[in-house]
Amino acid sequence: MIKVLVIGYVWPEPNSSAAGVHMLSLLQFYKSQGWQVEFASPAQTTDHMVDLNEYGVSSQQIALNCSSFDEYIQQLAPDIVMFDRFMMEEQFGWRVDKYAPNAMKILDTEDLQCLRGVRHEAVKANVDFDTSKLLDSELAKREIAAILRCDLSLIVSDFELELLRNTFNISEDLLVHLPFLVDLSKLPSNLPRFEERQHFMTIGNFRHAPNWDSVLYLQKLWPAIKKRLPDAELHIYGSYPPKKATALNNPKTGFLVKGWAEDAIEVMKQSKVCLSPIRFGAGIKGKFLEAMLTQTPCVTTPIGAEGMHGDLPWHGCVAQNDQEFVEAAVALYTDETQFQNAQSNGLALLQARHDKVYLSTRLLNKITAIRNTLARHRTQNFYGQMLKHHTLRSTQYMSQWIEEKNANKMR
Known part of the structure; x- marks a missing residue:
């Protein structure tokens, strides 16, 4: 043996x-x-x-x-x-x-x-x-x-x-x-539909520098999104949140630092859109794989999507600047057709690249x-x-x- x-x-x-x-x-x-x-x-x-x-x-x-x-x-x-x-x-x-x-x-x-x-x-x-x-x-x-x-x-x-x-x-x-x-024969089923989902989310180990930087950058972008969608919230999950992270929790603005998630797939599938403005990093991102598995559209940056989609369309939007990021977040949150197109793209990526x-x-x-x-x-x-x-x-x-x-x- x-x-x-x-x-x-x-x-x-x-x-x-x-x-x-x-x-x-x-x-x-x-x-x-x-x-x-x-x-x-x-x-x-x-x-x-x-x-x-x-x-x-x-x-x-x-x-x-x-x-x-x-x-x-x-x-x-x-x-x-x-x-x-x-x-x-x-x-x-x-x-x-x-x-x-x-x-x-x-x-x-x-x-x-x-x-x-x-x-x-x-x-x-x-x-x-x-x-x-x-x-x-x-x-x-x-x-x-x-x-x-x-x-x-x-x-x-x-x-x-x-x-x-x-x-x-x-x-x-x-x-x-x-x-x-990914075992393609065991993809999650009975996922919530567009109208059954609510709020934005992001997730990532707080000890990983690109994740913490992304949370700080979301704090900058969130007011513009919140202004367009007053009832929306941003739920921020991740293991090992330091005090400087939990201190950002603000119920009044809907910027909610949730910390550890017992089941990342469960919180991802209940959300409508995943946001992750990654400004530096390497490799490929587990949060986006979880988003594909739960058919949750993502808005990220070129570095965030790097190495994950090749010539295939992204399951959401790869934003080139802050304005495009905000516009894409709002569009995926409110437009069911764009939401469903993003879901289809994610499933295609799983089939093509993660079998x-x-x-x-x-x-x-x-x-x-x-x-x-x-x-x-x-x-x-x-x-x-x-x-x-x-x-x-x-x-x-x-x-x-x-x-x-x-x-x-x-x-």
Whole structure:
């Protein structure tokens, strides 16, 4: 039986973030192949983490900068190791190379954090985003190095796939496009009709900077929408709301910070329109997948819709400016024909881009092909081998120095 070890940056919280949903779908994919799956993480456990035992996945707490992991991975002897984001590859990749050298290494990028970081800096500086800035990014150098050191990287956004190919010259052999997996046979049914829905909504983990920025920007846009629709409210959901977020709650203006949603699908399907003026970020957005599943039209920005619709029409409106955003929000809220057209677009996007059966087959074929020719695959990835050579001498020694330093504190 094939053994899969997943090293998580955090414990999966599918009700808190799209990353948690995506991670759980990957764990379920591995289990569906009849493989043994273990999830390990150095992160603290949380109240909202999923019970992995319910999915047949074992779990293990591991430590950073500690040789206990060396013994652990030798005993487990995994055939495949998947890292949750590049930081976990940095921390544990060299140990995997040393103590489980024949294990296939997969990197689940979630999104390109260097892209999100450079865009965030552009927003703060009030300048246009320039792709060339990625080449100067320290974060990009770390992230691309991790991609090169792995045998395969999972990329959720086709925009980011092209960026990796064209800007960073990453070989197609090292990448696979894997957006959110949806079982099309189990789409929600008996959804509320246009006249049965009410109010606007948005949702997103408040710890994620693009989500918090989006809430602040909605505070700027909301008065213009409220003026046109006096009875409408904006319900803002998300896990881990800080005091600065709950302080924005204002019943008089209908700007309502609801916080944690026990069931994101339920609150989404009761709403009429989802609003999300995302100004920076990367990857693809779980809130929009939930909106497609519940046939709730969305108004967002080009960055918000990026990587999710290709040449197909968006399920709502991709607004180019504030005025267009407000106009689209009002139109979708009041015009049933536009509302229904947006719903149809969302269903078409699910069918074309998120079919779990098709995407899972493509991923399995890619993994199988690489595992069957792993030595040759690695030989052809010269830059990856070069980076591994130097990493084993820099990251390894730094980690061992930290471990020794921590040991001395305990003496």
